[in-house]
Amino acid sequence: MTSLPNDPRLSDGRWLRIPGPTPVPPRVFQSMAQPMVPHRGAEMSGLVRNLRSKLQEVHRTDGDVMVWSGSGSAGWEAALVNLCRPGDKVAVTVCGDFGRRFARVAEHLGLRVCRIEAPWGEPVTAELVAATLAAERDVHAVLATHNETSTGVTNPLAEIAEVARAVGAMVIVDAVSSAAAMPLETDAWGLDWVISGSQKAWMCPPGLMIAAVSDRGMQAAARDGGYPRFFWDAEKLAGGMRSGQLPTTPAVSLLRGLDTALDMMLEEGVEQMWRRQADLRDYLRSALIELGLVPYANPAYASASITSVRPPAGMHAARFRDLVREDSGIELATGQQPEAETMIRIGTMGWTHLPEIEATVESIGRVTRAAGAG
Ligand SMILES: Cc1ncc(COP(=O)(O)O)c(C=O)c1O
CATH class of the missing domain: 3.90.1150.10 (Aspartate Aminotransferase, domain 1)
Structure with a gap:
């Protein structure tokens, strides 16, 4: 061996x-193997606020970052029920299995979906996105898979976001296998919702879904006429992340693990x-x-x-x-x-x-x- x-x-x-799941450093596991504490006590409240600011640093954003119990797929649904309203039109980049799934989730939620497709092994370029946005009117959001895990292709996200923003569309990004693995500039690229999962480059076990949301995204989430939601209510969770008082019982051990993993990332x-x-x-x-x-x-x-x-x-x-x-x-x-x-x-x-x-x-x-x- x-x-x-x-x-x-x-x-x-x-x-x-x-x-993914990826190897977890022993230091992360050690930080998880601690007794439980009250989830509304001072220790957790401090941990949540620190976690938020470390996650902001890695996502390169001053905006809201939140952590739900869940996996990457939950991130697709949470993004759409917060930023879209039933019947909105969305344009979805599809160059592999995960883009395909993201489009299906949007269809399940009753969104009008147009797919921007490229062959497997190839990227969805900004030119392709621009052509679709020119042909389709009133696209509310572009749903972009940053890194297509089924093919090993990284789509040119900064350029895609630029053409989306040029027509006023929101930019919702599946960064499940890109966040913490490659350049991802939430604020500089104008990304409105960035989804990832703890089991990939975050060096943690599966179980956490992470979302970075722009101010524009939070404003869209606050509009009337959206989807009914309770657990996936971004405004409620974002407030909880800011104050350190989360609305539901969080995955305490996983949050501790993520906090340690973030320390390791920032040390590097x-x-x-x-x-x-x-x-x-x-x-x-x-x-x-x-x-x-x-x-x-x-x-x-x-x-x-x-x-x-x-x-x-x-x-x-x-x-x-x-x-x-x-x-x-x-x-x-x-x-x-x-x-x-x-x-x-x-x-x-x-x-x-x-x-x-x-x-x-x-x-x-x-x-x-x-x-x-x-
Ligand atoms: C790009 C991408 N999006 C979404 C998912 C779905 O994430 P999960 O399996 O954590 O629900 C994955 C999982 O590998 C992925 O690679």
């Missing part, structure tokens, strides 16, 4: 290199953290190419948080994943439909450093050579 330095292995010896420095993950992507992609494997995503838009690659010719992705697990204990992900059998996905987000990626490349190399490729 390969020896890895940052190594909280699973009990059966496996090591996660899937695009936000820009250094982004750079580290981009460097890992660059190292991994060129090593895979050297092994004779074929990366999937358009190289100009290749993600810093997840790298997608074709398995060796003639081998199914699930078989390749199983062989790598047998070889090293390293757990890769296969693709999602329709690329389930034809794509391997490797996570580089969160608590990940060069030695783990080197070990991953070595294991992939052994399996690839044994398969007669590379």
